[in-house]
Amino acid sequence: MAVLQSFISVHTDSHFPIQNLPYGVFKPHPASPPRPGVAIGDYVLDLSEIASAALFDGPLLKNSDCFHQPNLNKFVSLGRPAWKEARATLQKLLSVTEPTLRDNAALRQKALVPLSSVELLLPVVIGDYTDFFTSLHHTKNCGLIFRGPQTPVLDNWYHLPVAYHGRASSVVVSGSDIVRPRGQAHPSGSSTPYFGPSLKLDFELEMATIVGPGNELGKPVDINNAEDHIFGVVLMNDWSARDIQAWEYIPLGPFLGKSFGTTISPWIVTLEALEPFACEAPKQDPSPLPYLTEKVSKIYDVSLEAHIKPAGHEDSSLVTRTNLKHLYWTLTQQLAHHTINGCNLRPGDLLGTGTISGPEPESRACLLELTWNGQNALSVNGLNRKFLDDGDEVILTGYCKGNGYTVGFGTCSGKIVPAAP
Numbered sequence: 001m002a003v004l005q006s007f008i009s010v011h012t013d014s015h016f017p018i019q020n021l022p023y024g025v026f027k028p029h030p031a032s033p034p035r036p037g038v039a040i041g042d043y044v045l046d047l048s049e050i051a052s053a054a055l056f057d058g059p060l061l062k063n064s065d066c067f068h069q070p071n072l073n074k075f076v077s078l079g080r081p082a083w084k085e086a087r088a089t090l091q092k093l094l095s096v097t098e099p100t101l102r103d104n105a106a107l108r109q110k111a112l113v114p115l116s117s118v119e120l121l122l123p124v125v126i127g128d129y130t131d132f133f134t135s136l137h138h139t140k141n142c143g144l145i146f147r148g149p150q151t152p153v154l155d156n157w158y159h160l161p162v163a164y165h166g167r168a169s170s171v172v173v174s175g176s177d178i179v180r181p182r183g184q185a186h187p188s189g190s191s192t193p194y195f196g197p198s199l200k201l202d203f204e205l206e207m208a209t210i211v212g213p214g215n216e217l218g219k220p221v222d223i224n225n226a227e228d229h230i231f232g233v234v235l236m237n238d239w240s241a242r243d244i245q246a247w248e249y250i251p252l253g254p255f256l257g258k259s260f261g262t263t264i265s266p267w268i269v270t271l272e273a274l275e276p277f278a279c280e281a282p283k284q285d286p287s288p289l290p291y292l293t294e295k296v297s298k299i300y301d302v303s304l305e306a307h308i309k310p311a312g313h314e315d316s317s318l319v320t321r322t323n324l325k326h327l328y329w330t331l332t333q334q335l336a337h338h339t340i341n342g343c344n345l346r347p348g349d350l351l352g353t354g355t356i357s358g359p360e361p362e363s364r365a366c367l368l369e370l371t372w373n374g375q376n377a378l379s380v381n382g383l384n385r386k387f388l389d390d391g392d393e394v395i396l397t398g399y400c401k402g403n404g405y406t407v408g409f410g411t412c413s414g415k416i417v418p419a420a421p
């Protein structure tokens with residue numbers, strides 16, 4: 001089958017071909033109101049202009065104001081039939097054979113904005129943010145580092161996707177600076193805790209689900225319908241202060257060691273765009289309880305990388321290479337488990353997968369694991385790094401290689417700036 005092509009020329013390495021069409025929110029000029037868009041090659045297609053031109057003409061979207069909103073919450077609340085309709089409309093409109101936009105210079109001028117000139121914002125208002133702990137490799141390594149060799153993986157882990165409740169207020173879009181947090185750090189031996197800027201600042205390479213329609217309080221989502229509640233996926237960096245975390249987390253879990261900032265990529269890649277890259281999820285042993293047993297158990301083959309760029313350097317160093325498919329618990333199991341007690345999810349909620357470490361040492365997805373809690377230094381552009389220095393920029397990226405095209409997530413980056421005095 002011939003590869004679908006757009007009239008907009010898209011380089012084969014671009015993350016944003018017509019097969020992707022990820023959703024974001026942008027401002028064309030600093031003073032303009034935010035509006036939804038999709039990325040196509042080096043452009044953003046302004047969906048408010050496409051809606052104003054009455055080009056969303058399908059039954060579900062023709063009378064909707066979802067693309068005249070300052071965020072994507074309304075659109076993601078509409079559910080998969082509306083998402084499919086929008087995708088079909090946009091793929092047709094952008095295709096090489098369709099004259100409507102291709103041959104309308106005035107509309108092209110208004111609706112296609114160079115990506116390099118826009119400001120990208122958080123794509124959704126995030127009411128709640130939860131972070132799971134679903135890579136067995138990450139879990140084992142953290143267990144060994146934080147708790148020692150007796151039981152690195154606790155008994156509950158194989159029976160349910162463990163998670164903690166994160167802080168939605170401090171989720172920021174890629175490109176935002178991260179202020180080094182201050183806090184109490186784990187004392188060594190019998191000393192008293194130290195207070196000051198974190199000395200063990202880390203990144204965590206993750207992905208996160210953006211919730212679609214969600215569920216009513218008291219009505220759990222069935223595991224086999226969970227996919228219909230996932231609009232799409234972003235890259236996520238769950239910045240973590242390991243010295244603060246190690247002291248505070250017993251017995252209630254992460255708190256100030258992680259709530260000072262979490263970065264997500266601006267583009268939400270839809271499950272429709274990821275479908276060609278679906279693969280079988282790893283076999284689970286023991287078998288999960290019936291409420292977590294899926295008819296089809298799938299994950300996606302997404303190559304993931306983290307790079308660090310020190311202050312004043314032109315280039316960055318690759319520090320890890322991993323893949324979403326290494327996760328033990330699937331995105332749908334995470335979502336269904338979250339609701340099984342009746343807890344309601346709302347449109348735009350963010351569900352982090354947890355750190356996506358793979359089986360090899362080179363695929364460990366945070367510095368805690370890569371340097372084994374600072375025991376071994378990592379070489380970053382010839383500099384030694386155990387944890388992050390002020391001025392370090394962490395750049396995450398992810399992509400799926402198709403036949404003749406790439407479905408990518410762009411980047412998710414953030415730079416560490418010095419702690420408050």
Ligand SMILES: O=C(O)/C=C/C(=O)CC(=O)CC(=O)O
Binds near residue numbers: 133135142354355
């Ligand atoms: O093992 C622990 O005590 C803590 C582990 C984490 O910091 C991980 C966490 O944020 C969840 C994850 O990213 O997998």
Ligand SMILES: [Ca+2]
Binds near residue numbers: 131204352355
């Ligand atoms: Ca995390």
Ligand SMILES: [Mg+2]
Binds near residue numbers: 239
């Ligand atoms: Mg965080």
